[in-house]
Amino acid sequence: MKFFYEHVLKREKFFFEIPRPKKPSILPKTIHADDIKRLFEVTTNLKHNTMLKLCYGMGLRVSEIVNLKITDIDSKKMQVFIERAKGKKDRYVNLPESILVQFRTYFKEYRPNKYLFAGQYGEQYSIRSVQKVFSTGLKRAGINKVVGIHGLRHSYATHLLERGTDISYIQNLLGHNDIKTTLRYTHVSKKSIQNIKSPLDTMDQ
Secondary structure (H helix, E strand, O other): OHHHHHHHOOOOOOOOOOOOOOOOOOOOOOOOHHHHHHHHHHOOOHHHHHHHHHHHHOOOOHHHHHHOEHHHEEOOOOEEEEOOOOOOOOEEEEOOHHHHHHHHHHHHHHOOOOEOOEOOOOOEOOHHHHHHHHHHHHHHHOOOOOOOOHHHHHHHHHHHHHOOOOHHHHHHHHOOOOHHHHHHHHHHOOHHHHOOOOHHHHOOO
């Protein structure tokens, strides 16, 4: 409407507050830890298994997992450099200790050259291929849930929160600019809600 009045009808600019439709408040979809464990168990291909474990174990976006380079991995400091992620923002995430042995096996078998995960001919692994790995794993694990691979990142944040990790640390690990984005996980986490007692239960105390 504003464009029509100002640019088509050539009228003076106006600054009336135009009502905008509210965006739906959609909570992140997560996966139970037991289901994630089963997902890893049925994904027997070493490369695919390592991909999924890093997506969950470091809370990575699928675009970040395919962009990982060998030089981004610092096994001495146990950190991984995420370069120019969403919003062109760099950050560091912690490398899970439990992945180290598998990491060494992966490097010996696949001998990656530039990208940590490369395609058949050495090119960068495609996002669609990683998504396919995830969806295939869900079917094999018998997880009947409509969720994308981003659900591993959501689950990482939610499970950290349920273990008592400070919300500001989770914000930094996920690379969120706004704490409000991270606070969505407080609505998903069940542990803190389940610990709340009804006033009825405390009446006789």
